[in-house]
Amino acid sequence: GQIGGYWWKGKIDSLNLEDRYFCDLKTTKDIHAANWIKQGDRNVKTNFVEAYGYYMQMAIYRELIRQTFDIDCIPLMFVISKQQPIPEVANLIFNEDDPQNPDVKYLMDDALRTANELQPHYWKVLMGEEKPKRCGKCAYCRYTNNNPEFILPTQIEV
């Protein structure tokens, strides 16, 4: 399907068009761990689903399925923690129609809007025409930064 006028390919773990749902499998260090994300110029504490961009992933999958099959599917996520010796499991449903919990719909809509807006930038990064914005924390950033500048100990981001 297309997001923001650009072609996308989704690789969904499992898809059930008849019963209108799809599933994604995830592992995470600790399902209840706090993760910090930047919102404007503030650092905000949130859970792993938002911090790892999973609302966006689920919203994009749902949109691609809608475009390809003309069917609205509910995203499900089956999560297992990496805690030893007893991992925790969580079964997540990204239900956007629950009036008691409108946040899921807001976060999914917001993530899809962001994906649409960033398409031209993503494409230019893919084509090598623009540099990606460094987060300074992920595996890619760690891999490509083996001689960082001096910072004050108070500048370490959490």
Ligand SMILES: [Zn+2]
């Ligand atoms: Zn990074």
